[in-house]
Amino acid sequence: MRNALKDVTGRLDSWSLNPVAVTGVSGTRALLGFVGLMYYVGQYRERNYLFGPDGVLPHDEFTAQLTGFSVYALSGSPVFFQVVYHLGIAVALAVTLGVGGRPGLVLHWALLWSVYQRQPGLLDGGDNLAYVVIPFLLLTRCYDRFALPTGLASRLAERVPGQLRAVSVPFHNLGVLMVAAQICLVYVVSGLYKVMGEEWQDGTALFYIMRVAEFELPGWSNLVYESDFLVVLGTYGTVAFLVYFPLGVLVPALRPWAAAASICFHLSIAFFMGLTGFALTMIACDLVFLSGALDRAVLRVKGLLPAARTPEAERAASAQAAPANGENGTKSAAPEAELV
């Protein structure tokens, strides 16, 4: 009994002292920022028609059907539209590069939500996941890695009262947990709805989806849908993967495998169905399960780049290695919990 209690308090201690998956969640932030950036850039040439006040959804009809807020609803002037759109690009770029910290992320969310609502017909599950998950990221230290150092954040952090800094770790861990729970919900729900469908049960769903022009890659999709074996394997494989994904991430030994399977699954969706933004958003959220692997990958890349072998980079590298594989963190590995 006492042991069990010790175990619980030990876990609570570790939960409130050690931030988990810092590298993973930083990767989530960077990749989500990139997908957001590409939402603007990819449609840049069509922006006036798709999102502009005189475009396919005129400003008055847009404001009449708007749910929630949208910065674009504030004015029907074309100049205002251009300013907000370009501001959106700049802020998305800042999030991708890791500049601006969490206030920048809040602004990015607001502008992204605004442009999504400006033309809701264009949205898919990826955009839906992005606007749900970004608020969770605000709880986390998602700017600790993959970020251009400005020094501003650490100077600001020094001024934050100690009590507040102390709760930052549990909040970070809660945020990571929420991202993880959200992505599991996505997979399980989409898996269970598929189990209910006749075509998913008889193993032919992929045959139907891949022939629909909107989701077809001419010259390639037919290689899959003309093969009975690949259709059945792909259909059942999809359902099995989606339904069992949470079990895969619950068992630590299986976690990187489940995440790697998910990445392969979504890369093939991006290739065959042209859903790049959707696929990369899903992959971004999977990164919270791949924090250790990401740490090792970053180390390996740094080792390959001779230019990066400055004393500073070495120190950073060993600090990053600490959470992933303790034997490497002998040098200056400052305990992570002290960084804010």
Add this chain to the structure above:
Amino acid sequence: MTMAALSQAPLSPAKLVYGDTVAEYLDPYFSQNWQLFAPTPVSDDRGILARAACADGSVSPYYDVSARGVEKAQSSRFFPSREVRIVSAHLQNITSSEELLRRLRQQQTNDKKPALPPLPFEKATEAEAVKGLSRYAYDQMPDACDGKAEKVQVRMYVHELPPWSKRHDPTAEGKVLVKDFSWHKTRDLR
């Protein structure tokens, strides 16, 4: 998180009782839908054609409005254009109905009873979607009637692709369902 989970659950007694409350909490910023290609995967090509009526009373031939968007979507694998979704989103609003109403009508059809006619909000949704489609179609055919089209009419088609059982039959052609919507005056559109 529990609320998010309930909002995504299939229609159930618990969802009938608590669903609306939960949706109110989540709407709009945490609303979500993860039925991605399920339970029934898309198995048809949907799109629109359109024709224009000129001032002299002549009517233009049908123009394939959807083709451009589809071509743009297929031409790239790196964040391809989403323009095709303007059409598919409107068609989705026209053809899909709420789960509860869908089941009710299904049951009425099975019992050979008259099906529930479209409700006022469903009619409003359809009218809005048809207007959006008409405007998009009008923008796509600037040359119709030498640029002076008076009215446009949208025709929706649903081409059901041949089923799996006919996959080796090169002559198999799926059914095509067509629906013409009412004419829209172009000055109401632009």
